[in-house]
Amino acid sequence: MFRSTPPVTPPPGWWTQPWYIAFLALIAIVPLIQPQVPPLVDLMGHMGRYRVELADPGSPLLTEYFSFRWALMGNLGVDLLIIPMSKIFGLELGVKLIVMAVPPLTLTGLLLIAREVHGRLPATAGLVAPFAYCWPFQWGFINYVLGMALALNAFALWLYLARMGRIRLRAALFLPIGGVIWLCHGFAWGVLGLLAFSAEIVRMRDVEGRGFGASLWRGVLHCLPLAPPMLLMILWRSGDVQGETLDWFNWKAKYVYLVSSLRTHWMEFDIILVGVLILLVLFGIGSIGWRQIGVNMRRTLGVACLVLIIAYILMPRIVIGSAYADMRLAPYVIAIGVIGLVPRTTNRIALGTIAAIALLVFGVRVWQSTDRFAGFADFQEGQLAALDHVDRHARVFALVELPCLSRWESPRLEHLGAMAIVRREAFVNGQWTMPGAQLLSIEYAPAKGYAEDPTQVMRPRRCRAPRARSIESSVALFPRAAFDYLWLINASRDHWPINDPTLKLIWNGGERGALYKIENVDPIP
Incomplete structure (x- = not known):
């Protein structure tokens, strides 16, 4: 095995010319030119961490919500x-x-x-x-x-x-x-x-x-x-x-x-x-x-x-x-x-x-990637339009409706909620926490149990983890006093809450996605 091939240089051709490597490298960039944010599954979660990392020391991101060491x-x-x-x-x-x-x-x-x-x-x-x-x-x-x-x-x-x-x-x-x-x-x-x-x-x-x-x-x-x-x-x-x-x-x-x-x-x-x-x-x-x-x-x-x-x-x-x-x-x-x-x-x-x-x-x-990345980016920006209605430094509880992991193509939405940190310097659930292996930790105690990854991930019953919550149970149980908004990302209308006096619909994405203002709740003592 691994018999040494004769020490003969492969024959020349157009694929051996100096421009060939540069050409392949340049066209590899094309799918990423159009999207404002590259539609990669975990990237937006990381971007939320970068925003905390770069935040002014007096920002609520570092004084109330997170710590970065x-x-x-x-x-x-x-x-x-x-x-x-x-x-x-x-x-x-x-x-x-x-x-x-x-x-x-x-x-x-x-x-x-x-x-x-x-x-x-x-x-x-x-x-x-x-x-x-x-x-x-x-x-x-x-x-x-x-x-x-x-x-x-x-x-x-x-x-x-x-x-x-x-x-x-x-x-x-x-x-x-x-x-x-x-x-x-x-x-x-x-x-x-x-x-x-x-x-x-x-x-x-x-x-x-x-x-x-x-x-x-x-x-x-x-x-x-x-x-x-x-x-x-x-x-x-x-x-x-x-x-x-x-x-x-x-x-x-x-x-x-x-x-x-x-x-x-x-x-x-x-x-x-x-x-x-x-x-x-x-x-x-x-x-x-x-x-x-x-x-x-x-x-x-x-x-x-x-x-x-x-x-x-x-x-x-x-x-x-x-x-x-x-x-x-x-x-x-x-x-x-x-x-x-x-x-x-x-x-x-x-x-x-x-x-x-x-x-x-x-x-x-x-x-193929150029076409699909453009489609992902357009849909994501459509969902991110909800952030135009979110106050800076607010507290957002985000839930993302996702298909089963067995689906070949991911919708790239798992960490879209972290863009609330990036664009509004808001607190949002879904950041990774692991002492000693992550630079960021969550300090916002009122959101405990509803703050870290994967509290934002909502999958169908047939492929849900045994103790994972549904959208309905998460909406019913999350501590309203700890948040200012409920953001349902990619959620179909049959999952939107109705007749809840504490939730006021202030934005909807048509058939998918909604943003609610939380009202009529007692403040955190």
């Missing part, structure tokens, strides 16, 4: 970047520009790795482009996907410096680079370490001719410049971190996450595409396939892909309280395998056809 942890990417970006562009545009940078950076990282390993981009390299909009990105795990984009570019630099024989310079550069990527997201730093270690093993074997044991040992030594963040992790974990690590070897979930790696809008297209790519990677890893149309796998990325597969299998679903830990890794396992592929054929027509197909597939994904 900086701490050293491996999950600070956008939390740090938004400070200068907001001063220049404002919060919403600053976040949008950061998010817009992630897909092109992801692509440049993957394609530069491929070019460094192969010597020239193979015709199959463009097949990796859809991973710029992988499922973790769609979920809005923004610190993680930003960290991974930086880690991929850093790995390309790691390979380049190794090829140039600049090992000492590489060690000096990656002392700070590793720390920066860990600060952005600890998982991304871990993936960079696995990729670098895999590459060093192969380099020791193929370039320096060392034995297997010596290659492992020297691979560890060469990766030591990436190790200092381990000390930061020890300090982090020794603090007030209460998140658990659990749900190991959940095979059903791992299967779903793998086939959902490119989960976006069109289930059949997404599953067929990821299935074909997984099959190609397996052909490459096994060095099998038909001689004229088959593929090989470069040893450097073949070993890296295998190491990431092992990591994916061993990784639990929840790490330090952070859910979907293994799901976040799944797309990058496949992507590293894809860029390791090189067609066996040298026929220029066949190679051009492969590259054209790859470009066409990415074009379909960009067109």
Whole structure:
């Protein structure tokens, strides 16, 4: 397995020209141009945290509703970047520009790795482009996907410096680079370490001719410049971190996450595409396939892909309280395998056809995402019109009607309520709380039990968690004296309260969504 392919650079073609990587990176931005706020599931919740982070110390956000305490942890990417970006562009545009940078950076990282390993981009390299909009990105795990984009570019630099024989310079550069990527997201730093270690093993074997044991040992030594963040992790974990690590070897979930790696809008297209790519990677890893149309796998990325597969299998679903830990890794396992592929054929027509197909597939994904993102954004802004009727610094209880999680395409509304924090500096329920693992905590005691995530999430009875409330029970039970408004996001009219003397309808979104002013209640004593 991993027979070394002949050290022959792939044949040249239009897909190997310098403009090709830049072109793919630029068109990757297109779906995010129109939306004022990128319609990613968790992003608006994070934006609520950024507004608290940036608030004036005298704002009710910090004096009454929340507290924000900086701490050293491996999950600070956008939390740090938004400070200068907001001063220049404002919060919403600053976040949008950061998010817009992630897909092109992801692509440049993957394609530069491929070019460094192969010597020239193979015709199959463009097949990796859809991973710029992988499922973790769609979920809005923004610190993680930003960290991974930086880690991929850093790995390309790691390979380049190794090829140039600049090992000492590489060690000096990656002392700070590793720390920066860990600060952005600890998982991304871990993936960079696995990729670098895999590459060093192969380099020791193929370039320096060392034995297997010596290659492992020297691979560890060469990766030591990436190790200092381990000390930061020890300090982090020794603090007030209460998140658990659990749900190991959940095979059903791992299967779903793998086939959902490119989960976006069109289930059949997404599953067929990821299935074909997984099959190609397996052909490459096994060095099998038909001689004229088959593929090989470069040893450097073949070993890296295998190491990431092992990591994916061993990784639990929840790490330090952070859910979907293994799901976040799944797309990058496949992507590293894809860029390791090189067609066996040298026929220029066949190679051009492969590259054209790859470009066409990415074009379909960009067109599809552009259309759907525009639709999501329009609907979200329609629901956000309710905020025009909300007083600044008010207290809002938000409920979001959502479909079951099993639905392939998410409506991207789970954290839309947090825009009340962003645009009105209001208190709203739905922020994440985890001592030691989140910078923000909720201090507004009157809303206890109706303040944190997921109190805002309302799903159908058939897929609701056992103790989860319905819209009706939440409306009936929430402490009215603790809030000024009830905001029903995406809620159909049959869920709107009627004949309630404490709720006055002041805005409705037609068939979906309503805002009520809370009246005739005794104030909090």
